[in-house]
Amino acid sequence: MFSMTPNVLRNLFTKSATRLYPKETRKTFERTRGEFFNEIKDCIFCRICARKCPSQCITVDTKGATWQYDPFACVYCGVCVENCPEKCLRQEQDYRKPSTGKELVFMKGEIKKKKKKTEDEQS
Amino acid sequence: MKEKVISVTPETVVSQTLDMKRKGYRLVTLTCVELDADTLDILYHFDKDLDLTHLRLTAPKNEAAPSISSVYFAAFLVENEIQDQFGIRFEGLALDYDRTLYLEEEVRDAPCCRIVASEEEKSKGE
Amino acid sequence: MARTIIPFGPQHPVFPEPLQLKLVLEDEIVKEVVPTLGFVHRGLERLVEIRDFHQMIQICERVCGICSIIHAQCYCQGIEELMDVEVPDRARFLRVIWGEISRIQSHLLWLGLFADAFGFESLFMQCWKIRERIMDINEATCGNRVIVSVNVIGGVRRDLDPDMTRWILSQLDLVEKEVRQLENVLLHDYTVKKRTVGKGVLTKDQALELGAVGPVLRGCGVAQDMRQLGYAAYSELSFEPITAGDGDAYSRNRVRFLETYQAVELVREAISKLPPGEINVKVKGKPKGEVVSRVEQPRGEVIYYIKGNGSKNLDRLRIRTPTFANIPPLLIMLPGMELADVPVITLSIDPCISCTER
Numbered sequence: 001m002f003s004m005t006p007n008v009l010r011n012l013f014t015k016s017a018t019r020l021y022p023k024e025t026r027k028t029f030e031r032t033r034g035e036f037f038n039e040i041k042d043c044i045f046c047r048i049c050a051r052k053c054p055s056q057c058i059t060v061d062t063k064g065a066t067w068q069y070d071p072f073a074c075v076y077c078g079v080c081v082e083n084c085p086e087k088c089l090r091q092e093q094d095y096r097k098p099s100t101g102k103e104l105v106f107m108k109g110e111i112k113k114k115k116k117k118t119e120d121e122q123s
Numbered sequence: 124m125k126e127k128v129i130s131v132t133p134e135t136v137v138s139q140t141l142d143m144k145r146k147g148y149r150l151v152t153l154t155c156v157e158l159d160a161d162t163l164d165i166l167y168h169f170d171k172d173l174d175l176t177h178l179r180l181t182a183p184k185n186e187a188a189p190s191i192s193s194v195y196f197a198a199f200l201v202e203n204e205i206q207d208q209f210g211i212r213f214e215g216l217a218l219d220y221d222r223t224l225y226l227e228e229e230v231r232d233a234p235c236c237r238i239v240a241s242e243e244e245k246s247k248g249e
Numbered sequence: 250m251a252r253t254i255i256p257f258g259p260q261h262p263v264f265p266e267p268l269q270l271k272l273v274l275e276d277e278i279v280k281e282v283v284p285t286l287g288f289v290h291r292g293l294e295r296l297v298e299i300r301d302f303h304q305m306i307q308i309c310e311r312v313c314g315i316c317s318i319i320h321a322q323c324y325c326q327g328i329e330e331l332m333d334v335e336v337p338d339r340a341r342f343l344r345v346i347w348g349e350i351s352r353i354q355s356h357l358l359w360l361g362l363f364a365d366a367f368g369f370e371s372l373f374m375q376c377w378k379i380r381e382r383i384m385d386i387n388e389a390t391c392g393n394r395v396i397v398s399v400n401v402i403g404g405v406r407r408d409l410d411p412d413m414t415r416w417i418l419s420q421l422d423l424v425e426k427e428v429r430q431l432e433n434v435l436l437h438d439y440t441v442k443k444r445t446v447g448k449g450v451l452t453k454d455q456a457l458e459l460g461a462v463g464p465v466l467r468g469c470g471v472a473q474d475m476r477q478l479g480y481a482a483y484s485e486l487s488f489e490p491i492t493a494g495d496g497d498a499y500s501r502n503r504v505r506f507l508e509t510y511q512a513v514e515l516v517r518e519a520i521s522k523l524p525p526g527e528i529n530v531k532v533k534g535k536p537k538g539e540v541v542s543r544v545e546q547p548r549g550e551v552i553y554y555i556k557g558n559g560s561k562n563l564d565r566l567r568i569r570t571p572t573f574a575n576i577p578p579l580l581i582m583l584p585g586m587e588l589a590d591v592p593v594i595t596l597s598i599d600p601c602i603s604c605t606e607r
Contacts (some may be wrong), residue, residue: 004435007375010430017378029385033392054300054307061472077307077398082406124539150460152569154554168541168552173478175541197460197577201569218283225287225606235295 028093033076035096036069040109042088043067049080049089069105073095126175133188136167136180140191143169150195157206160238163211167191184211184236192217210234228242252280255588263366263592266602270595274588282583284576290606293564301561302328302536307398312568313604314395315358316546318351320480320568321400326480327542328402329557332534339526340404341482347391347399348481349512350417353424354383355547356509357472359599360435362501362558366596367444372434379427382420389413404529414520418438435506445499449582449594452496462571463549465598467492468500475545486518498597505547505599535559544569546571548599570604 019026028034046066050058057073058080060066081089131139138149148169156164158181165188167178182188190213192199199217203224206212208234222230252275259267268287273281296308309324310317320346330337361376384394391397391407399406409417435441451461458467467474467490474490476483491507493500536557543552549571556565575598582594 003340003438004372007434008371011375017381029389031390031392032388052303075307075311075396076393077407078392079307089551124541126541144458148459149553151550152567152574154565154567154569156556156565156567166554168554172474173473175543177541195458195460197458197574200573200576224285225290234292237298 012100028095030093032095033078033091034092036074036076036081036089036091037073038068038069038107039088040068040107042086043109044086045109045111046082046085048085052079052083054079065109065111067107067109069107071105072102083108124177126177128176128177128179130179130181133180133182133186136178137189137191137194139178140167140194143178143183144194147171150176150191150197151156151175153198153201153205155209155211157209157236157238161185163209182211186214187214189213190215209233210236251275255594257591259285261592263362263596264600264602265362266600268595268600268602270583272583272591276396277588278587279583279586279591282580284580286602286606288606289603292455293607294568297563297566299562302557302563303402305566306402307438308398309566309568310396310398312571313601315355316351316548316551317396317603318400318605319348319544319546320551321398322481323542323544323551323553324555324566325400326400326544327540327553328536330534330542331538331540331557332402332532334403334530334532336404337530338524338529339408340483340528342519342523343405343409343528344400345418345482345486346409346516346523347397347405349515349519350383350386351397352512352547354380354387356505356512357383357428359505359547359596360431360502360509363593363596364435364441366592367441369440372431375431379424379431382424386417386420390417401529403532403551403603404527406529408528409523414464414523418517418520421513421516425510428509432506434486436503441502442499444496444590444593445502445597446495448498448586448590449597450495450497451578451582453583456496456578459578459581460574461484461549462574463546464501464504465575465578469496469531470494470502475543475550478543480544482519482522485522486515488515498593501597508547535561537565548572548601548604549575568607570601570607572599572601572605575600576605 017089045060045062050060055073055075057070059068080092081091148171151168151170154166158164161184163182163184165180165182171175188211190202193215196217202213202216203220207222207225255272255274256269257272257335258264258269271283293308293312303589306321306324310321312320357376357380361373362371377596387397388394390409390413391399443512451469453469453471456466470492472490472492491504491511493503493543537559539556541554543550551571552569558564579598586594
């Protein structure tokens, strides 16, 4: 009859399971897939991330050296991070903070001059 | 597919499913695949003791196919879904939603049929 | 005396997802039921036309939020069979570990909702408090709490090191201890039994004829579980399906509760037998042909039909989820019951309507 009573008494005398957010935030783990960044100075604009993305949220222009990303369409799956050949994409541990309007991330970089470098290295 | 596939025609499908029921098979589901502009492939999947057997029915889109809900009552739900998505009609359904299970009443075409009918394209070209 | 028609749903405090049942009542006893679906139909099967077969993994995960990792596992297994890819041993065991952890989480969610269906809200909160530990395991090992996205074609994406397996085992010990404290309430309490015993009875012949799957079928006494097929690493683990005799809502409750203990034991056994090696293989080529793949979700048997034509987009992907197969048995269980029992019986089949309608 009183089978729930031990649970109720245990809950009365232990600390509460909830926390006072936003004063106290929860610490995320090391492998958490959080906010997404690109180191534009290392990017070679190869378009692999745009091709692999399941939600098609990355747009890359190779000739103009621009990289555009929609953080509200992204599902934070991490497929682009794993496939990037230059390893310039990364995901931080903390989630993106809420914002009041939709925004697009637009980055412009430089087209790398690869051929000249190898000639210098050879000579 | 590595399991057994038996081909049936619209005339023999009900008697074949009755045969499967007598042997003790459980109906798993029906699958509809669009082959070309005029035909659909309806696959019936049956299971007994973890072994699958399939029946394949190649049916034209604009003719009514026979329903197996008189043999297996549980098929009414998936046949209504195929009616909504592919436009083929089943006759003899135990509970017929008349293409309103997922769609609204004024929708006339079949959402999942990607290949437009061949006659329409020919007449548009001429 | 006269018949009244009451629409039960689509918004109801007891349902996690929208489903409408039109109940024809005569004096509080249900006479007929007509279901209406289509409130969350997203048309995910048509996305094969624009996304290639690698991107479809992420879409298959999002068919359902609760059983997402097992959807991705079924899809990957189908494509691997079609393209003749041999998954490494370590990846097979890791898939079992994450699949069983997801099963514990799904059953704890259901136990909480079931308690809420007959008004036992403190038990609901207690079950969900235990579930938080499993979500923390998901986040620490894979990166996300709900949609973990750890299966790829050819294996898995993340590995477990020995510190992590030790921590998982310690957390699972705590989960088992806390679930055992609730056993007395969920299985033997007088109020729980009064609301569930003898309600929504399905006989063994009716269950086999109507195509019931999962705990609904096992609650009628039929020992059929897709894990007996031996996919992933189940052929190397000791596993027997759990059944209960009577076919009413109490038996289904008992089956799911005991499966939670069984899942903890399977994780412990899989971690102890985890072989060393790689976690995935490179996959080249495009799928061609037809394949049918079946896996056991927490709710029952899910079947995927995949047809490829040699290009990077698949020809057809058909998903039939377990709740789709359990709705016709529900229409047979409800007539003859009172109106107050309808929420309890509907929840006892574990309805996941977003899976049903994809």
